[in-house]
Amino acid sequence: MSTPDQDKSTTEKTILGLGPGEGSKVEHIKIESNYLHGQIVEELQQDTPRFTEDQVQLIKFHGMYQQEDRDARQARKAAGTEKAYQFMIRSRIPGGALTAEQYLVQDDLSERYGNHTMRITTRQSFQLHGILKGDIHSTIHSINESLLSTLAACGDVNRNVMACPAPVSSRAQAQIQDIAHKLALHLAPKSKAYHEIWIDNEKVASSEEEEETIEPMYGQTYLPRKFKIGVAYPGDNCVDTFTQDIGFVARIENEELVGFTAVIGGGMGSTHGKKETFPRLANPFADVTVEQVLQVAETIITVQRDYGDRTNRRHARMKYVVEERGIPWFRQQVEERLGYTLSDPSEVHFHDVDHHLGWHEQADGNWFLGLHIENGRLKDTETRQLKTGLRTVVKEFQPNIRLTGQQNILLVDIPAEQRSAIEARLQEFGIATDPKDAGAYRYAMACPALPTCGLAVAEAERALPDVVTILENNLRALGLDNEKLSFRMTGCPNGCARPYMGDVGFVGRSRDLYNVHVGGDWSNTRLNTIYAQNVNVKDIPATLQPLFVLWHDERQDGEGFGDYCHRIGIEQLKERAAEKSPIG
The missing domain is CATH 3.90.480.10 (Sulfite Reductase Hemoprotein;Domain 2)
Structure with a gap:
């Protein structure tokens, strides 16, 4: 691993040396925040329903997003009243593991301060929606009293670490969960701001030397963008390994965990009309021992810290560094910092998403x-x-x-x-x-989208159930309703419900309009592809129906819908579907 002096020199040269006008506005907000303190305490005490723009960026690191009820926007605007501001607070729950007592605390907080619902995220966390500014402190303080945290559930840091949640196998399964918890703790920000603001309400004393190294891994500007890690059990891709910045796939021999195969550079987010942004699958990187996992993960993060794009946040995820510089370059950087050579990666095969x-x-x-x-x-x-x-x-x-x-x-x-x-x-x-009682929706999921997410341009959670109901009826008429077929919908292209993976993805373009993607695979090891653009939500079933008919008529033995579409190819699908389309 590189020496502290080398790390300091690299950091100063790459991220702390941003001059006036260099780097995005968010980078300077982070630099000037005094390690995430900012003016959060002062603004909490103000009798206003919202935070100012700079603090909105900082509170993400503390586990929340400032949102509004967009359903009420027009009426409030007409009445001349302020937007209906509220907050989403997300807990960090490594591997999705919590006790009964911790669950009941989340439930109680959702009733006391939230909108009387709890939402399980696609990264195994809980989100509480509808929290008002005056109740934020009580909510976060209570979550910490239950021995959970919201620190780093959002923001430009490593987010919640995913892990296969099912305790069905051997002792190795428990070790995988343990690794997820250790990664989360090891990679969490070290700033005392979170503790001071939400737990003790007073500054934690520290020496001058400690202040200098308050964020020894992240530095003053933390990461260029969010960072995601998932730990998978062999053969079961229930954590969507290839969508992670780092995926660790367990290697098990004689029911003993002997190490992991690391894959790097995955990520779902993109921006409509911006060709420099795209979803990407992770690449095989290296085999690591159980003892090396924490150090290797940290070192990979420092490469992203130093080389990630800090000017264009749309292009700031690690997947772009991997794509543009390549795995050999990235591995060389990691090995130089580690001070030893990594083993070549084993092949990774997933046969299912359980x-x-x-x-x-x-x-x-x-x-x-x-x-x-x-x-x-x-x-x-x-x-x-x-x-x-x-x-x-x-x-x-x-x-x-x-x-x-x-x-x-x-x-x-x-x-x-x-x-x-x-x-x-x-x-x-x-x-x-x-x-089976869930029907076709058993394999469907959607992001929250409207009315709370500020990025949403279309519905998702409120739209997908009706769409899937019609799709299920169409599949049943063809005798295909018992087939495994995944549907994923997001209200924007950022991909929180991972719509670019699986059989069918719906990505919001604008209100009621979606891009329809097909051709992924059941085990989520292949990206799907745009089949139709700007499809009205009411036309989605009719758009897919010809493909269902073709799949029914032409599928090979046991061939899934996504595999069929991939085998035929998008252009051939369009030509054949046009002959069968009820709306064409």
């Missing part, structure tokens, strides 16, 4: 139950009291909890004698435990 739904026996003889949660939104409706039912079961039976990368929830460590009682309790609230 959603871990239904009842499963654990390695220790206990059981876990995976419940499908539509778009990850825990809420009560007239037909199903999902949120109340889960609260009741968690209080009564005290299972541990795992959140999945598909926005579902696992109740784990359940003794066999409790299974029937839990089943009966859930049924009282209309909560199904059979994964």
Whole structure:
């Protein structure tokens, strides 16, 4: 690994030497923030519903986004009143693992301060929506009292570390979860700002030497953009490994964890009309031992810290460094800093994306139950009291909890004698435990989009259920309703629900208009491709119907929808579909 003096020299030359007008505005906000302190405390004390622009950038590092209720925008504008500001607060939950007590704290906060819902993210976290500025401190303070944190759940740092959540295998599975927790702790910002603002409300004393090295890895400007890591179990790509900045795929021999194969340079975000931005799959990088994981991850991050684009934030993810400089260059940089040579990567093969739904026996003889949660939104409706039912079961039976990368929830460590009682309790609230009851939506997910996300240009969470219902009926008419077929929708091209992976992706272009992507694969190892642009949401089923018919008529044995589309190719699909299209 490079010496401290070398690191300091590199840092000064690359990120701390930004002069006037150099780097994006956000870079200078970070530099001037005094390691994420900024004016957050002062603005919390002001009797206003929002933060100013600079502080909006800084509070992300503390785990929140300033948002507004965009449904109310026009009425409030007409009335001459201020926007309906609110905040989304996201917890950092490595591997999606939390206790019953921690779950109940999140539930209580959502009722006390939020909009009475909780949302499971595609990175195995909880988001609380509708928090008002005056309740932020109480919310974050309570989350920390439960021994969770919101630090680095957002911002230009390493985000929540994903890991396969299911406790079904050997001791190696628990080690994978442990690695995720160690990575999250090791790569978290070291600034005391978070502790001072949200936990103790007073400055933590530190020596002059400590102040100089307050962020020994990140530096004053942290990373150019967000950074994502996922830890996968062999064969099961439930964490979408190739979409991560770093994916660690476990290597297991004789049920023992012997190391990981690292893949680097993945990322989903892009910008419409900006060719320099694109989704990208990670490349094989190196094999590492269990003991090397933390050091290798940190060193990869320092390369991104020093070479990531700090002028154009749309082009700032590590995937662009990997794409433009190549794996050999990147590996050389990492090895020079490590001071040793890495082993060549083993081949990585995934045969499935296990959603871990239904009842499963654990390695220790206990059981876990995976419940499908539509778009990850825990809420009560007239037909199903999902949120109340889960609260009741968690209080009564005290299972541990795992959140999945598909926005579902696992109740784990359940003794066999409790299974029937839990089943009966859930049924009282209309909560199904059979994964088949979710129908085609079992393999669908969407980002929140409107009305809260400021980046959304189209609906997602509120639009996808109706679309999938029609698609499911069309598939059923062809006898294809029992096939595995994934649908992912986002309200913008940033890709939070990873729409560029899987069988079918819908990416918002503007209100009610979407690009339709097809041709990925079930195990999420191949990007899909744009098939049709600017499709009105009401025309999506008719756009896909000819492809479903072709798949039904021409598929090879066991061939999935995405594999069929990829084999035929987009241009051939368009030609053949035009002959069968009901709207063409």
